[in-house]
Amino acid sequence: MIDSDENSESQDDDELDEPRDETSHSENAFDDEREKLLREWVDRFAAITQFDVWAGTSGDGFDDNDPVVRAYRQWLATHEREEVALPSPGGGTEICEIYLKLKPGCTFSTEDKTFARFARFSETARLRVKQFDEQYRGWTLDEIEDDTGPEYLLANTIPIGAITGVYGQAKHRKSGWVHKIACCVGTLGMDFDGEPVTHGRILYVSVDPGANRKKVKPRIKEICERMGANPYSNFIVVDTELCLDKPESVAALLARNPGRFALVVIDSFYMAVSQGSSLAQDTVMIPATRGLQNIADVTGAAVVVVHHEGRGGLGHPFGSAYFKAALSSLVHVVLNEKTEKMTATVEFMKNGTKRETPFAYQLDGLHLESSAPRAPRNSVAPSIVPDVPHADMLGPIPTTATAIREARRAIEHMLSGSADAKRKQWERVRADWAAAGLIVQRNGTIRRVAP
Numbered sequence: 001m002i003d004s005d006e007n008s009e010s011q012d013d014d015e016l017d018e019p020r021d022e023t024s025h026s027e028n029a030f031d032d033e034r035e036k037l038l039r040e041w042v043d044r045f046a047a048i049t050q051f052d053v054w055a056g057t058s059g060d061g062f063d064d065n066d067p068v069v070r071a072y073r074q075w076l077a078t079h080e081r082e083e084v085a086l087p088s089p090g091g092g093t094e095i096c097e098i099y100l101k102l103k104p105g106c107t108f109s110t111e112d113k114t115f116a117r118f119a120r121f122s123e124t125a126r127l128r129v130k131q132f133d134e135q136y137r138g139w140t141l142d143e144i145e146d147d148t149g150p151e152y153l154l155a156n157t158i159p160i161g162a163i164t165g166v167y168g169q170a171k172h173r174k175s176g177w178v179h180k181i182a183c184c185v186g187t188l189g190m191d192f193d194g195e196p197v198t199h200g201r202i203l204y205v206s207v208d209p210g211a212n213r214k215k216v217k218p219r220i221k222e223i224c225e226r227m228g229a230n231p232y233s234n235f236i237v238v239d240t241e242l243c244l245d246k247p248e249s250v251a252a253l254l255a256r257n258p259g260r261f262a263l264v265v266i267d268s269f270y271m272a273v274s275q276g277s278s279l280a281q282d283t284v285m286i287p288a289t290r291g292l293q294n295i296a297d298v299t300g301a302a303v304v305v306v307h308h309e310g311r312g313g314l315g316h317p318f319g320s321a322y323f324k325a326a327l328s329s330l331v332h333v334v335l336n337e338k339t340e341k342m343t344a345t346v347e348f349m350k351n352g353t354k355r356e357t358p359f360a361y362q363l364d365g366l367h368l369e370s371s372a373p374r375a376p377r378n379s380v381a382p383s384i385v386p387d388v389p390h391a392d393m394l395g396p397i398p399t400t401a402t403a404i405r406e407a408r409r410a411i412e413h414m415l416s417g418s419a420d421a422k423r424k425q426w427e428r429v430r431a432d433w434a435a436a437g438l439i440v441q442r443n444g445t446i447r448r449v450a451p
Contacts, residue, residue: 034132039086041125042096048072048118071115074410075099077448078106078395100126102259106395109413123255127298149352150328153185153198153263153302156355157346159328160198160262160302163292165269166344167307167317168333173342174306175208175267176219176368177333177359181304183223185263186231188432193359194372200262202231203299205238205253207271208306212239219366226367233393233414233425242266243274244291245284254298261299266292267306270318279319289326324348335363342368393429394438394448401445 049072079099088094100122102108110116151160158164158181168174182202184192191197206216216237224230236257243249244266266272269288270279277284296303310318315332317323324330330348335341340363346355361368396410408426415422430446433439440447 030132030135034129035086037125037128037132038084038096038098038100041100041122042086042098044118044121045098048114067110067112068115070410071110071112073398074108074110074396075115075119077398078103078108100129103395104260107259107414108395119258120255123258124251127251127254130298151198152352154181154192155195156349156353157329157331158302158304159349159352161296161300162302162328162350163289163296163326164302164304164329164331165307165317165323165327166304166331166333167309168335169309172333172335173361173363173368174333175211176223176366177342177344177361178265178267178304178306179216179220180223180227180368182235182263182265183220183227183229183231186234187224187229190227190229193370198262198302200260200301201234201236203236203238203257203261203264203301205242205264205266205272207239207242207266208268209271211267213237222366230425233429242272244272244288245274245277246287247291247294250291250294254295259299261301264295264299264301264303265306266303269305269307279323282320282322285320285322285326289322292326329354394433397439397446397448399448401442401447404441404444404446407446 048068050068076099080101080103082098082100083095084098085093086096108119110119150162152158153160166174166178181192181197182204184190185197185199186202188199190199204216206212216239220231220235238253238257241249242253273279273284273288279285279288292303292305295301307323308318310316317330327348328350329346332345332347334343334345342361342363343358344361345358348354360371362371363369393411393414397407398410411426411429412422415425430439430441434441438449440449
C-alpha cells in the first residue's frame, strides 16, 4: 500500500477494538463479532464506491479518469468474490458480495488515499475473520486431509508453511546464503545450486543494524549479476521495526504487505523482538515463535529466520530451547576464515528427511560460488502460481481493451531500476503473458483474458 495515513489507520484499529455491548449479542459471541466486522467492511466498501454518483459518467456507468474508479476496478480484478448472509438493518438477513481475500499471486496498491485506507482496514478485517474462523474449531477425521508429507521450497532443507532457522557466528555469511536463495526463488526458471526451488514473491524483513533497504539492494544486485537472476519485481524489502512477540506488530507487517509469498525472511531474529527483551527468556521466545508461525500461516510461505550462534561457538542457536522446538528445519552456517570456504549443513528436520550433504561454497566477494557441478541451471520446478508467470503484475491488467501505455502505468509501482531497466522488465513480462496465452495484444491495446 502507499500514501499511508497513520491517523486514519489508528482510527481503523480503534474501531476494530471497541468493546462490544454484550446485551445486544446472541449466545454465540464469536459469530456476532464476525458478522459485525463483515458488516462494517460492507458498509465502508459501499461508501467508497458510491455507484449512484458515478452512474452515467461514461458508457458503462464509470468514469475511468476517476482514481477511485481505477482503484475499484483493480480491487475487483485482484480479489476473490464471496457471498455472505448478514443481518439486515430492517430485520431479517441480506446477501452481500464481499471481495475480501486476495487471489493467489496478486497484490493491490493505489494512489487514492481513501481507497488505500480502506485497503489497510480490509486486510486487518481479513486477518480478524481468519482468526474467528479458526479459533477453537475442531475437524472431524473426514475433514482432515491425509498427510502427504511436507512441501518444500528447497527439498529436504526449507519446508513451506513452516519455520526454518539459519544460524551461525557473526560474519559467517548467513545472510549471504539466504540472499542467494531469495534471488533464485524470485527468478522464474532458476535453480538454487543445481536443485529446484519453488518460485514466487519474497518478503525480506531486514532489521539487522546497518542493513536497511539501501544496503540490501547492492548485495542482491551483485549476486543477481553473477547468476543472471532477476527477482526485482518479486523482491520486497521491509526495514522498519518488527516485534514478533507483539501480535499487533505482526498484523501491521502483514497488512502492509498483503498476499501470498513463496519465502519470508526475518534477518536477524534478535532484532525482531521488543527492545530490551532477551531471547533467553521463554516469555519472549514463545510469543515470538507464535508470531513467526502466524506469518507462515497467513502468507503460505516458507519462513526463514536468520539467527546467531550461542556464545563461544557451541554449535547451537542462541536463546531459549523453545526456539528449536518451534522450528521445522535448522541449518548451520560455518565459515573457515583461513580457506574462505563456507558450508551450510541441515542439522535438524522435524518432518520429512533432512538433506545429508552440506551445501559447500568458496567465497568470492559477496558471492558464494557453489561447488555443485550443475549450479545454476534452468529449473523444472513449478511456479508458486502454476502456469501464471508474473501473476502479481497480471492482476491489475483489465479484461477490456486498454492502451498498452495505460496498462503499464497500472503496474509501474511493481517495476524497479532505471527507466531502461523498467522498460525491459515490462517487455519481458508482456512476452511471458503472451506466451502463456494470458493476454491479447492488438492495435496498440492490451487486455487480460478473463479467467
